[in-house]
Amino acid sequence: MDAFKAYVITKDEDAKKPNPAEWRDITLDELSPGDTVVRVTHSTVNYKDGLAFAGNPGVLRKFPMVPGIDVIGEVVSCESDRFQPGDQIIMNGFGVGEVHTGAYAKYARLKSEWLIKRPDGLSPEHAAAIGTAGYTAMLCVMALERYGLTPEKGPVAVSGAAGGVGSVAVSILAKLGYEVIASTGRQSEADFLKNLGASEVIDRAELSEPGRPFGKESWAGAIDVAGSHTLANLLARTKYGGAVASCGLAQGMDLPATVMPFILRGVALLGVDSVMAPLERREEAYRRLAEDLEMSKLDALSSTIKISEVPEKAADILKGKVRGRLIVDYS
Ligand code: NDP
Missing domain, CATH: 3.40.50.720 (NAD(P)-binding Rossmann-like Domain)
Structure with a gap:
């Protein structure tokens, strides 16, 4: 696989704070290990992503790190039999974007046991709008x-x-x-x-x-x-x-x-913790979201941004300046 773009946060030895995120080429080998490669189509910006871009040590605990805690995308390859290429998935939390390279890249390498199938009827945009x-x-x-x-x-x-x-x-x-x-x-x-x-x-x-x-x-x-x-x-x-x-x-x-x-x-x-919540509870939450969240309301509370806008919005969310939810569209 050719090199692809990602936000990468590095930290110099002995430095107190990490360096600002760079948008640069990386290869699959630079991603954390996992049995599943996903092409990321959408993500979002959560408060925790804001903390990661700000270099918060409680969030970023490994370097270099690709931030981004929510992955919405399509399976490219999976070594386990849980997923097939082309499956549409959602991944929230599990330390991704904190200790395991995350969503703000064209590809993510993840563990199949962290992924849930995107429910039928829930578009990738709506899955991103929901996010963590x-x-x-x-x-x-x-x-x-x-x-x-x-x-x-x-x-x-x-x-x-x-x-x-x-x-x-x-x-x-x-x-x-x-x-x-x-x-x-x-x-x-x-x-x-x-x-x-x-x-x-x-x-x-x-x-x-x-x-x-x-x-x-x-x-x-x-x-x-x-x-x-x-x-x-x-x-x-x-x-x-x-x-x-x-x-x-x-x-x-x-x-x-x-x-x-x-x-x-x-x-x-x-x-309430979302990061390590067991898979069954996640699946139940998404089932309930499909029933109990009006998609017209979700549309009203979300707006779409490009990946180039993520650092600016990450700073805004910490200032309480983001209304509702942001959808990051990678197309
Ligand atoms: P947002 O920034 O979107 O929302 C946080 C809101 O809190 C702000 O919009 C603002 O709302 C309000 N707020 C900001 N500063 C203060 C303050 N000083 N006093 C009182 N209210 C304030 O973040 P998220 O909704 O993504 O996340 C909210 C919190 O939930 C964060 O702390 C995040 O880390 C946590 N979280 C925890 C999870 C878990 O697993 N436990 C998962 C997801 C999030 P308004 O302008 O309306 O007052």
Whole structure:
């Protein structure tokens, strides 16, 4: 196979930070080992991709690294019998783009056990629009449902609602019949969020500032992408017996909370991880996404960019400037 283009991040020995990503020719031999070669047709830009381009050591743990945590593409060759050339696949997480070379290249070499078949009826563009953020939003909804949340129990709050996880979460919850309270720092996106199905839009400052350890019971459940005071306030204002699904740290990785919501209201804190989630749960999440996410809403919350725009958008996502989801189209 001839050389092909990729974003490559290197780190000089003894340097504190990696070098900025270079767009350069590489060969298959430079990719991490795996039994399956995939031609990448689409990807996306997640918050974690933003952290990778910024050289965050918690994300990039091997060099040289091709970033990009979401691969949507076509199998070129597979040494196991799980896939045949031409199969259409989706791959999210598993350390790809962090410790295993990732999506921002024409080809990716991956392990077949990380791949799921792209469901019939889900286009590659929609699979990219969903990406890790959208699939994590579904995992959060599933976690709340496993805990017993139903629309009759009351509203669900979503933090970072104008971002990737948040906007998909708002859309899914609205389709499922929940009353959704969307929290955003961008009041200019209030109409966008109402069109996705939010019943109420609140200012994120209401949640992101230090609050009372035990507040008014305001929602039966919540999905949190922010951590820190936002998560503490979400817990403090969850109704008796409710639950909060925590998946992110856009505000901070700290949790300045008290045990009061747990011990006086039986509130549960549900951790959600997408990276190492087992294959069956991923397949279930995509099945549910195909049913419970209106593709017209997904279109409304996503926009398409070229691969040359990835570094700029990676910087924007860390500044909270990206609305919804980005589709990277390699054609
Ligand atoms: P986005 O950047 O698209 O969305 C994050 C949103 O958080 C922003 O758009 C903004 O929303 C809000 N936000 C930003 N800064 C702050 C702040 N200081 N305080 C409160 N809210 C803030 O990122 P993603 O949706 O892709 O990811 C969200 C988080 O979830 C990240 O931390 C990411 O690492 C994590 N994540 C975790 C996964 C897992 O497996 N656990 C998988 C996927 C993501 P608004 O403007 O509406 O306020």
